[in-house]
Amino acid sequence: MKAVVYEKYGSPDLLHLAEVEKPTPNDDEILIKVRAVSVNGSDREGLTGKPLYARMGGLLKPSHNILGADIAGRVESVGKNNTEFKPGDEVFGEIPGYHGGFAEYVRTHGKTMALKPAGLTFEEAAAIPQAGVIALQGICEKGKVEAGQKVLINGAGGSAGPFAVQLAKLYGAEVTGVDNTNKLDFIHSLGADHVIDYTKENFTTNGRQYDLILDLIAHRSVFSYQRALRPAGSYFFVGGSAIVMFQILLIGPLIKRAAKKNIRILVVPQNRKDLISITQLCEAGKVKPVIDKRFSLNETPEALRYVIDGHAKGKVVIAVQPNGKT
Ligand SMILES: NC(=O)c1ccc[n+]([C@@H]2O[C@H](COP(=O)([O-])OP(=O)(O)OC[C@H]3O[C@@H](n4cnc5c(N)ncnc54)[C@H](OP(=O)(O)O)[C@@H]3O)[C@@H](O)[C@H]2O)c1
Structure with missing residues (x-):
């Protein structure tokens, strides 16, 4: 089969x-013929080997x-032994370990996969799993955002x-x-009330404070985040600098005790239940997976370049597609 390696x-x-060799599923697994795969921050990190945690499986x-x-x-x-799926099922989801998808076929145990709703295209479905579940966990499950809160x-x-x-707006928050x-115009178009340009302004030093900060790309000190939180507010590290991550692990609990602010790592388990929940919101039109650009498999380097170049x-x-066309 063809794969991007x-x-x-x-x-x-x-x-x-x-x-490369076509994968052979074991008795517990399914083999999926891939129709679409989306790019996430985890691919950017897995490619560049940065931050350091992206090298957990292989240091060098x-x-x-x-x-x-x-x-x-x-x-x-x-x-x-796999009784959950049958040949011909249209499925979507996140592959455990974040690898294997830039290929014509992938094998997986299927526990993080779900049946694709007929109303979603393969491309729309591929755009949801990791990103949608991170947002669902950060804003709803763990963030427990309420109307009127500043997020x-x-x-x-x-x-x-x-x-x-989109989820924070759905729950009635004031969103930055x-x-x-x-x-910035794109983020406004999603419903955000305020936008901040990170190339011009540091959100931790402008005097504003938030009930919840969901940080997808953390690189500031834990004390900066403490400053930007309202009393009893929460800061969730999702991804970013490994140094910041360790700082949060060490100092976060002390801040919680001293200042009653919750600064922690958000561990997002890959799971079918959350995937189905966020997808139902997409099907209902309450949240939409926004696809900026499409590439073919042989254009994967361009796709990653497009993401990395901002x-x-x-x-x-x-x-x-087998013929390499979109
Ligand atoms: N915690 C968990 O369990 C878990 C699970 C899965 C994934 N993750 C992590 O989740 C993270 C989420 O990433 P994603 O897929 O949303 O990443 P992404 O698609 O790369 O998006 C990151 C965004 O942040 C912007 N950005 C870059 N530098 C910034 C700065 N200094 N301040 C503000 N924004 C900045 C980027 O813009 P530019 O284009 O300007 O760079 C980009 O728009 C990844 O680190 C991934 O490893 C965590």
């Missing part, structure tokens, strides 16, 4: 289309050669950010989105 950490130039070189976590496709075959989303214009902005200059407003999706 890489052998070492670095730039999108290191990604290349190759002929990637332990898996195929990136791509969020897929939609059709079940090709089913292991004899800030740092990195609001990327993959997970647009879902988070932070991202680069080119993405152009992507929402999701970038790769259509995986």
Whole structure:
């Protein structure tokens, strides 16, 4: 089968289309013929090997050669112990371990997959899993956002950010989105009440405070985040600098005790229940997966370059077709 592979950490130039062995599912797994795969921050990090936690599987070189976590496709075959799916089922979801999706076929146990609703295209379905579940956990499940609260989303214009902005608005919050200059009109168009250009303004020093900060790309000190929180407010680190992550792990509990502010890492479990919940909101038209741009499988390096160069407003999706066309 065809897959986009890489052998070492670095730039999108290191990604290349190759002929690799088609995966064989074991008795518990399913084999999925991929129709679409979307790009997430986890692919950017897995490619560049930055931040450091992206190298957990392989410090010097990637332990898996195929990136791509969020897929939609059709079940090709089913292991004899897997009773949840059957050949021909249209499915979508996030692949455990965040790898394997930039390919014509992928095998997985299927526990993080769900049946694709007929009303969603493969591309729309592939745009939802990781980003949608992060937003659902951050804003609703753990964030428990309520009407009237002030919510800030740092990195609001990327993959997970647009879902988070829409969910926070849905729950009646006053929403501030932070991202680069080119993405501010887009974030406004999602319903955000305020936008902040991270290239011009530091949201932790402008005197404003929030009930919830959902940080998709953290790189400031834990004390900056404490300053930007209202009394009893919560700050969730989703992704960003590994140093900040360790700082939060060490100092977050002390801040909680001293200042009653909740500064913590948001661990987002890959799971079917949340995937179905966020997808139902998409089907109902309450939240929409925003696809900025589509690429074909052999254009995957361009897709990653588009994301890394700061152009992507929402999701970038790769259509995986046998003829290589979108
Ligand atoms: N905690 C968990 O369990 C869990 C699970 C899965 C994934 N993750 C992590 O979740 C994170 C979410 O990423 P995503 O997919 O939404 O990422 P993404 O698509 O790369 O979006 C990040 C956004 O942040 C913007 N940005 C860059 N620097 C910024 C700054 N200094 N201030 C504000 N915004 C900035 C980026 O814009 P530019 O274009 O300007 O760079 C981009 O729009 C990733 O780090 C991933 O590893 C965490």
